[in-house]
Amino acid sequence: MDSIERNQTCWCGSGLKYKKCHAEFDGKLRSFKAKGITVPPRSIIKTPEQIQFIRESGKVNTAILDHVSRHITAGMTTEDINTLVYNKTVELGGRPAQLHFEGFPKSVCTSINNQVCHGIPSADVVLEDGDIINVDVSTQYNGYYSDSSRMFTIGEVKEEHRRLVETAKECMEMGLQQVEPWQRIGNVGAAINEHARKNGYSVVIEAGGHGIGLEFHEEPWVGYVTRRDTGMLMVPGMIFTVEPMINMGSRNVFTDENDGWTIYTSDGKPSAQWETMVLVTETGHEVLAW
Numbered sequence: 001m002d003s004i005e006r007n008q009t010c011w012c013g014s015g016l017k018y019k020k021c022h023a024e025f026d027g028k029l030r031s032f033k034a035k036g037i038t039v040p041p042r043s044i045i046k047t048p049e050q051i052q053f054i055r056e057s058g059k060v061n062t063a064i065l066d067h068v069s070r071h072i073t074a075g076m077t078t079e080d081i082n083t084l085v086y087n088k089t090v091e092l093g094g095r096p097a098q099l100h101f102e103g104f105p106k107s108v109c110t111s112i113n114n115q116v117c118h119g120i121p122s123a124d125v126v127l128e129d130g131d132i133i134n135v136d137v138s139t140q141y142n143g144y145y146s147d148s149s150r151m152f153t154i155g156e157v158k159e160e161h162r163r164l165v166e167t168a169k170e171c172m173e174m175g176l177q178q179v180e181p182w183q184r185i186g187n188v189g190a191a192i193n194e195h196a197r198k199n200g201y202s203v204v205i206e207a208g209g210h211g212i213g214l215e216f217h218e219e220p221w222v223g224y225v226t227r228r229d230t231g232m233l234m235v236p237g238m239i240f241t242v243e244p245m246i247n248m249g250s251r252n253v254f255t256d257e258n259d260g261w262t263i264y265t266s267d268g269k270p271s272a273q274w275e276t277m278v279l280v281t282e283t284g285h286e287v288l289a290w
Contacts, residue, residue, distance in 0.1 A: 013047045028182070029235065037184070038232045044211050044219050045237035050144070051279060054213045054239060057141035058148075058277055058288035060092045064137050065150055065290075074129050074155050078110040082121035085137055097138035097145055097216050104261060109136035109149075116245050116253050116263040116271040117207055129155030132165055134273045138216065145216050147241055148289035149275035160248070161270055167199045168246040168272035175224070175242045179278050179285040185234050189226030192244045202251035204271070207263065209241040212277060225251075234280045239288065243275030 004011060010021035029039045046054065067088045068081060085108040089096050096107035104120075111119035111134040112127075119134075127133065136149035151165045171192045178187040189203075196203050209222030220232045224244040247253075249269035256262040265271050277289040 011042060012045075013049060025235075029233075032182075032233050040220070040232055040235055040238055044239075045235065046213055046239055046279075047237070050213065051237070051239075053142055053144040054146065054279075055288055057094070057139055057144040057146040060089070060094050060141045061137055061139040061146035061148055061277075061289040063092060064088045064094075064139065065135065065148060068135050068137070069150070069152070072127070072133075072135070072152050072154075074127050074131075076127055077123050078112070078119070078121040078125045078127070078133075079123040081110050081135060082106050082108050085135075089139060092141075094139045094141040097140045097147070098136075101138075101216060108138075109134070111136070111262070111271075111273070113270045114265045114268050116204055116247070116265060117273060118261040118263055120259055120261055127154050130157055130161075131155075132157060132161050132270060132272060136273075136275065140216075144214070145212050146277055146289045147212055147216070147275065148277055149243065149273060151272050151274055164201065164246065164248050164270060165272045167196070167201060168244065169274045171195050171203075171224075171244050171246055172242055172274040172276060175244060176276065176278060176285065176287070179234060179242070179280060181234060181236050181280055181282060181284070183234055184229050185220060185222060185232045185240075186226035186230035187228050188222060188242060189224040189231075189244075190228045192224045193226070196244070196246050202247045202249070204245035204247060204251055204253055204263075206253060207245055209243045209275075211238070211240045213239045236280050236282050238280045239277065241275055241277050243273060245271055245273045247271045 006019035131154040138147040211218030252266035
């Protein structure tokens, strides 16, 4: 952590003197670091101005998912969903963050039934009565990034599949409850894993959440099979996603060798995921995209 004189302008961009702004905050970080606890680098602690821009991006991302919610139905293709997302994003002045990210070919991820995540939209994949699907939207708006996803049940869904979807949402919500300043990020995954296992489900280990805002993917990586009081310290100004993938059967997964993106459950049983983007505040947390 770079040293700064107390009367110099604070590193956060507030325009205040360091002693009136982040001096106490940095001292607290140093005390945790001295105890061997991983603390976040300044690069992922957002300034008030950055937070406001990211908040606006999150509003756009949420509006896009609301748009999908109003139109998704049996008989449409996942490519239709891709078109909905692309057109609404552009209409609202944004850009789909997923489009061409590391070679991803579409504007949204659509993951059906036993697809865990990163499903690629296709004109050949038609939503059918009884399907469950995750629609994962990511947006770049005025240069700032946001990311969230929702599960949708299509028509008459089996009760056991509906229960999976509902429990996955509960897992995400329980993870959110653990987002508090000056606590450890491992608490998030521990709460999620405990609730999933209590309900007879498993949690995917290989995929997790991530920091976001100035870039699409930033530190920290957020795992969901963790122990309490482990991992990076959560501090005000950090923004990351909470997005556990909950499997009905085994936690084991594999990536489609043909498209290089889509992750499936190894046993063919369904998986469900909800994702939200959260800001750590002085008193708790704020959901920025839902």
